[in-house]
Amino acid sequence: MSWARADGCEWLLHIDLDExxxxxxxxxxxxxxxxxPAEHNTVAYVNHEGVPEIPSTGAAxxxxxxxxxxxxxxxxxxxxxxxxxxxxxxxxLLAEAPLGASRGSVWQSRLEELAQAMDYECPELGYGxxxxxxxxxxxxxxxxxxxxxxxxxxxxxxxVRLRSPNLPNGVxxxxxxxxxxxxxxxxxxVFHYAHGSCEAVASKLRRLRxxxxxxxxxxxxxxxxxxxxxxxxxxxxxxxxxICDAPETSRQLESSICLRHSxxxxxxLSHCLSMMD
Numbered sequence: 001m002s003w004a005r006a007d008g009c010e011w012l013l014h015i016d017l018d019e020x021x022x023x024x025x026x027x028x029x030x031x032x033x034x035x036x037p038a039e040h041n042t043v044a045y046v047n048h049e050g051v052p053e054i055p056s057t058g059a060a061x062x063x064x065x066x067x068x069x070x071x072x073x074x075x076x077x078x079x080x081x082x083x084x085x086x087x088x089x090x091x092x093l094l095a096e097a098p099l100g101a102s103r104g105s106v107w108q109s110r111l112e113e114l115a116q117a118m119d120y121e122c123p124e125l126g127y128g129x130x131x132x133x134x135x136x137x138x139x140x141x142x143x144x145x146x147x148x149x150x151x152x153x154x155x156x157x158x159x160v161r162l163r164s165p166n167l168p169n170g171v172x173x174x175x176x177x178x179x180x181x182x183x184x185x186x187x188x189x190v191f192h193y194a195h196g197s198c199e200a201v202a203s204k205l206r207r208l209r210x211x212x213x214x215x216x217x218x219x220x221x222x223x224x225x226x227x228x229x230x231x232x233x234x235x236x237x238x239x240x241x242x243i244c245d246a247p248e249t250s251r252q253l254e255s256s257i258c259l260r261h262s263x264x265x266x267x268x269l270s271h272c273l274s275m276m277d
Contacts, residue, residue, distance in 0.1 A: 011033040012174075014168075014172075019192050020071065021188070022189060032188050033159070041163075043160075044173060047155075047156050048079055048080055049077060049194055050076065050077050050192060051077065051078060051258070052195060053242065053244075070197075071263055072263065076252075076259075078136065112146075132252050135252070136148070153172070198241075201225075201237055205233060208222055208225075221241070
């Protein structure tokens with residue numbers, strides 16, 4: 001933060017190499033942050049998670065595109081669950097955790113409850129948002145043994161006004177977690193290109209085998225995947241990471257569980273993409 005202040009920055013947003021901050025109404029980041037009301041010194045944004053799409057033909061070419069520049073290759077995103085219900089605040093949900101329960105366990109319990117309530121094979125459900133959401137929960141339950149919607153983090157990212165006294169509060173917030181709400185996702189959000197090609201995912205999981213850290217333990221893809229051999233990792237990629245079903249992709253978009261966002265026309269630089277994973 002001191003470096004940013006020294007450089008004359010007014011705001012600092014924490015995003016990683018595999019993320020893009022997008023003001024989806026067409027404004028630039030400076031224009032967006034310039035419009036934040038003066039009484040707000042810290043802001044939280046929802047994150048949407050990218051899903052690689054493996055086509056029925058030309059899969060090898062798409063894998064090369066993913067490896068070369070996933071920003072340009074990925075355009076399908078699972079919408080953050082905070083977008084599905086008015087007034088829903090993930091921070092408030094996690095704050096209700098029973099004494100001694102981790103925030104991750106509370107969120108996982110909610111996903112398991114939803115998976116049990118949404119029988120994907122039940123024809124009476126039709127194919128609306130409930131069934132589209134259940135698609136992700138049930139396929140990860142089968143592939144990972146644990147119902148998952150996002151495969152990585154779900155609780156958004158934060159920004160801070162640098163003239164304020166706020167300090168980082170973890171890697172997702174500044175100052176306080178007691179924010180009234182997320183900034184409207186229709187105006188700005190963080191797009192997380194979490195997973196690229198099969199080889200990129202496999203390489204990350206192989207590195208985790210020797211990791212002495214613990215950050216990956218709450219994420220079943222990383223916790224379970226790190227112990228798999230190459231053949232199992234390839235199957236896991238197709239069953240839990242990428243989507244290989246064009247009709248299902250269309251249903252996800254029609255139900256608004258997923259959205260399209262493409263930056264291929266912007267020709268983003270890819271010189272640092274090898275550091276993403």
